[in-house]
Structures are given as structure tokens and as C-alpha cells.
Amino acid sequence: MNSSCEEGEQNLVQMEASLQAFFNLSPDLLCIRSSDGYFCQLNSVWQTTLGWTLEELRSRPWLDFVHLDDIAFTFDWERQCYLEENHTPIQFKNRYRCRDGSYRWLSWRLSPYENGLSYGIAQDVTQNSWLGSEAYRAELQEMVKLRDQAIAASSVGITIADARLPDMPLIYVNPAFEAITGYSPADVLGYNCRFLQGNKTDQPAVAELRAAIKAGENCTVTLLNYHKNGTPFWNELTISPIYDDYNNLTHFVGIQSDISARVRAETALRVEKNKSEKLLLNILPQPIAEQLKQLQSSLAQQFDQVTILFADIVGFTPLSSQMPPLELINFLNQIFSAFDKLAEKHGVEKIKTIGDAYMVAGGLPVPQDNHTEAIANMALDMQQAITSIQARQGKSFQIRIGINTGPVVAGVIGIKKFIYDLWGDAVNVASRMESSGVAGKIQVTAATYERLKDKFVLEKRGDILIKGKGEMTTYWLIARA
Numbered sequence: 001m002n003s004s005c006e007e008g009e010q011n012l013v014q015m016e017a018s019l020q021a022f023f024n025l026s027p028d029l030l031c032i033r034s035s036d037g038y039f040c041q042l043n044s045v046w047q048t049t050l051g052w053t054l055e056e057l058r059s060r061p062w063l064d065f066v067h068l069d070d071i072a073f074t075f076d077w078e079r080q081c082y083l084e085e086n087h088t089p090i091q092f093k094n095r096y097r098c099r100d101g102s103y104r105w106l107s108w109r110l111s112p113y114e115n116g117l118s119y120g121i122a123q124d125v126t127q128n129s130w131l132g133s134e135a136y137r138a139e140l141q142e143m144v145k146l147r148d149q150a151i152a153a154s155s156v157g158i159t160i161a162d163a164r165l166p167d168m169p170l171i172y173v174n175p176a177f178e179a180i181t182g183y184s185p186a187d188v189l190g191y192n193c194r195f196l197q198g199n200k201t202d203q204p205a206v207a208e209l210r211a212a213i214k215a216g217e218n219c220t221v222t223l224l225n226y227h228k229n230g231t232p233f234w235n236e237l238t239i240s241p242i243y244d245d246y247n248n249l250t251h252f253v254g255i256q257s258d259i260s261a262r263v264r265a266e267t268a269l270r271v272e273k274n275k276s277e278k279l280l281l282n283i284l285p286q287p288i289a290e291q292l293k294q295l296q297s298s299l300a301q302q303f304d305q306v307t308i309l310f311a312d313i314v315g316f317t318p319l320s321s322q323m324p325p326l327e328l329i330n331f332l333n334q335i336f337s338a339f340d341k342l343a344e345k346h347g348v349e350k351i352k353t354i355g356d357a358y359m360v361a362g363g364l365p366v367p368q369d370n371h372t373e374a375i376a377n378m379a380l381d382m383q384q385a386i387t388s389i390q391a392r393q394g395k396s397f398q399i400r401i402g403i404n405t406g407p408v409v410a411g412v413i414g415i416k417k418f419i420y421d422l423w424g425d426a427v428n429v430a431s432r433m434e435s436s437g438v439a440g441k442i443q444v445t446a447a448t449y450e451r452l453k454d455k456f457v458l459e460k461r462g463d464i465l466i467k468g469k470g471e472m473t474t475y476w477l478i479a480r481a
Contacts, residue, residue, distance in 0.1 A: 023041075023043050024043050024044055026043060026045065026121075027045065028045065028121050028122065028123050029042075029043065029045045029046050029049060029106065029121070029122040029123070029124070030042070030043045030045070030120070030121055030122075031043075031046070031119075031120045031122070032117055032118070032119055032120075033062065033110075033117065033118045033119075033120060034116060034117060035082075035113050035116040035117070035118070036116075037061040037062065037063060038058060038060075038061060038062065039057055039058045039062055040058070040117065042054050042057055042058065049098075049104060049124050050065075050096060050097075050098045050099060050104065051098045051099030051100055052065075052098075052099050056099075063075070065096050065097050066094055066095070066096060066097075067094065067095035067096070067097065067103055069095075070094040070095050073092070073094070074092070074094045077090055077092045077108075077110075080112075081110055081111070081112050081113050081118050082112070082113055083112065087112065089109045089110060089111060090108070090109070090110040090111075090112070091107075091108060091109050091110075092107075092108055093105055093106065093107050093108065093125065094106060094108070104124055104126045105124070105125050105126045106122040106123065106124060106125070107122065107123045107125045108120060108121070108122050109121045109122075151174050152174055152175055154174060154176055155176055156176055156255055156256060156257045157173070157174065157176045157177035157179075157180045157181065157254075157255070157256035157257070158172075158173070158174040158176065158177065158253070158254070158255060158256075159172065159173050159174075159177055159193060159253070159254040159256065160172040160173075160251055160252070160253055160254075161192075161193065161251060161252045161254065162250070162251055163216075163241070163242075163249045163250055163251055163252055164249075164250055164251075167192045168192055168213070168252065169189070169190045169191055169192060170188050170189055170190070170191060170192070170193055171189060171190075171251075172185075172189075173185050173188055173189070177256065180233075180235075180256060180257075180258045181196060181225070181227055181228060181256075182227045182228030182229055183228050187228070193254065196223075196225040196226060196235065197223065197224075197225060197226070198225070198226040198232075203223060203224060205221035205222060205223050206221075206223065208221050209221050209223070209237070209239070212239065213239065213252065216241045216243075216249045217241065218238070218239065218240050218241070219238070219239050220236070220237070220238040221236075221237055222234060222235070222236050222237075222259065222263075223235045223237055233258050233260045234258070234259050234260045234262075234263040235256050235257070235258065235259070236256070236257045236259045237254060237255070237256050238254070238255040239252050239253070239254050239255075240252065240253045240255075299411045299412050300409055300410070300411030300412075300413065301364075301365070301409070301410055301411055302407070302408075302409055303363060303364050303367065303407060303408050303409075303410055304407050305363060305371070305405060305406070305407065306361050306362060306363035306364050306371060306405070306406070306407075306408050306410075306422075306426070307361065307362045307363060307371045307372040307374075307375040307403060307404070307405045307448060307451075308359070308360075308361045308375075308403070308404055308405075308408070308422065308426060308427055308430035309359070309360045309361070309362075309375050309378065309379055309401060309402070309403050309430065310357060310358070310359055310401070310402050310403075310430050310431050310433070310434035311339070311357065311358045311359075311360075311379075311382060311399050311400070311401045311402075311434065312356060312357045312358075312399065312400050312434055312435070313335070313356040313357075313397055313398075313399055314397065314398045314399065314400050314439040314440075315396075315397050315398065315439075316355075316356040316397070319395065319397055331393065331395075332356065334389060334393075335385075335386070335389060336353055336358060338385040338388075338389065339358050339360070339382060339385070342378050342381050342382060342385065343360050343378065345378075345381075346362075346374045346375075346377055346378045346381075347362075347368070347374055348360050348361060348362040348371070348374050348375060348378060349361050349362070349364060349365065349420075351420065351421060351422060352419065352421065357434075360375070360378065361375075361408075361410075361422060362374045362375040364408075364410050364422075365410065365420075372405055372448060372451040372452060373451075373452065373455060373456075375403055376403070376442075376444075376448075376452050376456055376477055377480070379401050379403060379442045379477060380442070380477070380479065380480065382399065382401065383399070383401075383440070383442070386398070386399050398439035398440045399439070399440070400434055400435075400437045400438065400439050400440070400441065400443075401434060401437065401441070401442040401443070402430055402431065402432065402433025402434030402435070402436070402437050402442075402443050402444075403430060403433060403442065403443070403444040403445070403448050403477070404426055404427075404429040404430035404433055404444070404445045404447065404448055405426070405445065405447045405448040405451060406424070406425065406426030406429070406447055407424060407426060408422045408423065408424040408426050408427055409422070409423045409424055410422045410423075428468070429445060429466070429469065429472075430445075432466045432467060432468070432469065433445060433474065435467075436464060436466060436467075436474075441476055442476065442477040443461065443474050443475070443476060443477075444458070444474065444475050444476075444477050445472065445474060445475075446472070446473050446474070446475070448475075449475045452477065454481075455480070455481050456477060456478075456479065456480055456481055457477075457478040457479045457480070457481055458475045458476065458477055458478060459475060459476045459478055460473070460475050460476075461473075461474045461475055461476055462474070
């Protein structure tokens with residue numbers, strides 16, 4: 001074979017490869033059909049569009065894939081491809097069956113048969129054919145009808161406002177809007193929806209709503225609105241903007257719900273919660289209450305330096321025998337209520353009452369540097385309070401106070417009937433300062449004396465025998481310096 005023949009064959013092979021490449025690159029469905037009724041060649045778009053493999057499509061007459069209702073007119077167009085005088089492409093549409101049983105509309109351009117072959121180009125026009133069909137129009141009308149029925153049947157108020165018109169008037173309200181507000185469409189169409197606000201236009205939520213409208217954004221707010229009969233109600237309003245194809249704001253859709261019952265329930269819940277919180281804080285210090293709510297378990301903490309005070313009513317036993325029980329309780333309540341106010345005044349923590357004894361501590365649960373001074377000031381004020389109560393009641397009694405400073409462990413233990421309490425030797429010594437003291441006086445330990453001596457008047461009592469501790473040097477707290 002000479003070189004010119006070899007070169008010609010190479011060119012032919014390259015040309016065929018180029019044509020095949022273009023054949024496969026086409027976004028349309030390309031095919032070559034044989035006059036025996038079968039596909040000879042197909043590009044890959046066929047498989048992508050219909051789901052059949054190319055081998056499956058070539059193995060059966062192509063007419064087998066045509067919709068039964070389209071076979072007759074498809075065959076009529078097919079006959080046109082056999083006419084020798086026809087030199088123009090044949091154009092028509094029919095439906096081809098997909099592998100999953102559905103159908104796609106194909107728009108055809110077919111060449112007449114030449115040498116037993118016909119060349120075809122098909123485009124998938126399913127979407128266009130469906131949109132323009134009578135079935136589509138019927139379904140669309142049914143969908144619009146269903147949408148209107150759903151809006152009318154909704155239990156929430158639905159409004160549409162025209163954002164293109166001055167003051168953005170309402171152009172639609174559903175029946176639920178009338179049920180919620182009392183206003184009929186005749187009352188409100190053509191007006192801005194702000195009439196529901198009455199005079200309450202200073203609500204923070206109104207400013208939030210106006211900002212969202214100005215920005216053309218979604219927004220959900222809760223507003224105090226008014227029924228047509230003047231009854232107030234809480235309205236949860238959600239607005240959503242609608243934009244056209246050119247990104248122009250055209251409308252706002254509003255969804256309104258009467259949540260008055262929910263607001264009342266939430267308000268009642270908050271009131272009860274506040275009552276519970278107040279009751280809890282009367283039992284436990286606030287920091288401890290917060291920690292217990294989070295940990296759900298027992299809680300204890302070491303404090304290196306706190307000051308503890310014990311006070312006891314001297315002569316309470318004979319006094320109680322002279323008073324009816326209720327009168328006695330009222331009497332104790334006056335005394336301890338006065339002490340509670342003093343504890344709050346001086347920023348110290350009431351720990352508990354035991355019979356006619358009162359216990360208070362400074363420097364916990366929040367550590368503070370002046371805890372000893374705070375307890376000393378409270379002790380002096382407690383003496384003055386007793387003097388005032390004696391004058392009012394006309395009863396003769398005294399209190400005995402003991403104070404100590406030192407390390408303690410404080411916290412809550414157990415799982416029921418919580419109480420904030422203190423443990424440690426410093427607590428026991430403070431109790432011994434009270435029990436070994438003298439009526440009408442305040443006895444303090446040497447540790448407390450060292451912290452008070454520069455700011456208070458103190459007098460040395462001397463060495464006394466303390467149960468469980470032996471001899472201790474103690475002092476009397478007399479007055480502020």
C-alpha cells in the first residue's frame with residue numbers, strides 16, 4: 001500500500017473519531033435509525049434522559065418505546081421519511097417511555113431515509129409541554145382553589161398588604177382575622193393594619209416591626225392589640241416580604257395569632273416562679289441556691305476566715321411560762337425579725353434560729369474582708385434593738401452574745417429540707433462564747449479581739465474555763481471606737 005492510501009485511511013479514521021466526539025458532546029438526544037425499525041447508534045444523553053442503557057434501546061424496535069396514544073401519528077410522520085421527493089427534515093413531538101415507567105416529551109427533527117439510514121435529533125421538552133397542556137392548566141386551577149380554601153380555613157389570621165401603595169394598605173384578610181380581631185374585610189381593606197395597636201404605639205415591639213418593614217425583612221413580634229369591641233389581646237405577628245422577579249418588594253404577608261391565653265399562663269408561671277425564688281432565698285443564700293439548682297446535689301465549701309455570732313435570750317424559760325404559746329411566738333418573732341433586718345443592714349448571713357437562740361455569720365457565702373467588723377456592729381445594734389423592744393413590751397429580759405473568728409466549712413447536705421449550715425471548731429467556740437458569757441454583754445475570743453482592737457472599744461475579761469477547750473483568754477466588746 002502506497003503512502004497516499006495510508007494517509008487517506010488515517011484521515012478517515014480521524015474524521016470518524018471527530019464526528020463521534022461531537023456526537024457524544026451534544027446536549028440533545030442524537031440517533032441514527034435503520035429502515036428495519038431499530039436504532040443503529042445513540043449518544044449517551046439517551047441513557048441520561050430515559051434511563052435505558054444504550055444496548056437496551058438498540059435491542060428493541062424504537063416504536064416499542066413510544067406512548068400507545070402517540071404511535072398512530074408517529075407512524076404517519078415516519079412514512080414521510082420514506083418519501084423520495086421529501087428533502088426537508090420531519091418535525092413532530094411524541095412521548096417516549098422511561099425505564100421507570102414514566103414518559104418524556106421529545107421534540108424531533110428527522111432526516112428522510114437515505115441508503116437505509118435516517119438521522120435524528122430529539123430534545124426533551126417535557127417541562128414546556130406540561131406547562132402548556134390543558135392538564136397542567138386544570139391542575140394549576142385546582143391548586144389555586146386548594147390554596148384559597150386552606151387560607152380561608154386556617155385558624156390563624158392571614159393578611160396581605162400592598163407594599164407598592166402609599167401607607168401599605170391591606171388588600172386581603174382571611175376569615176380567621178375577623179374572628180381574632182372582630183374586624184370584617186369591609187372594615188379594614190384599604191387601611192394600614194396599625195389600627196389594631198390603639199394608643200399603645202410606644203411598645204418596643206412596634207419599633208422592631210417598623211424596622212423590619214423598612215428593611216423588607218422577616219420579623220416576628222408580640223404586640224398588645226385591641227379587638228373591635230375594645231378588648232385587649234396579645235397578638236403574635238409574623239410578617240414576610242414578597243419580592244417580584246426583579247427583586248422589587250411588592251407585598252407583605254402577615255400571620256396573626258391570638259396568644260392571650262399563653263401570655264396569661266406565662267405571666268402566672270413567672271409570678272409563681274418569683275414566689276418560689278423568694279421563698280428559696282429566704283431559706284438559702286442566693287449563691288448557694290443558684291449552685292444547688294445547677295448541681296442538683298449536696299454542696300460544701302471551705303472558708304479560711306469567717307466570724308460567727310451566737311445570741312441567746314437570757315431568762316427565756318421563766319418568761320415563756322408566763323405567756324400563752326401564741327403570744328410567746330409573736331414575741332420571739334418581733335425579736336428575730338429585728339435581728340434579720342440588722343443582718344441585712346450589715347451584709348451578714350443569718351444561719352438559723354434554735355429555740356430562743358440566733359446564729360449569724362460574716363464572710364460567707366461570699367468572702368468579705370470586713371466580716372468581723374460587720375458582726376461586731378450587728379452585735380452592738382442587737383443590744384440596742386433589745387432595749388427598744390423591752391421598752392415597748394414592758395418585759396424584763398436580756399441577751400447574751402458570743403463571737404469567734406476562724407475557719408469553717410459551710411454548705412448544704414442531705415436531699416430534703418435544705419438548710420445552709422456551718423461546721424468546724426470555730427463554730428463550737430463561738431457557741432461556748434455565748435453560753436459562758438454574761439447577760440447583756442458581748443464576749444469575744446482573742447482571735448476576734450485582734451481584728452477589732454483598732455476600731456472598737458474592748459475590755460479584757462481574763463482567762464476562763466471553756467468546756468472542751470480548757471482555759472481561754474476572752475474579751476468584752478463594749479462599743480465602737
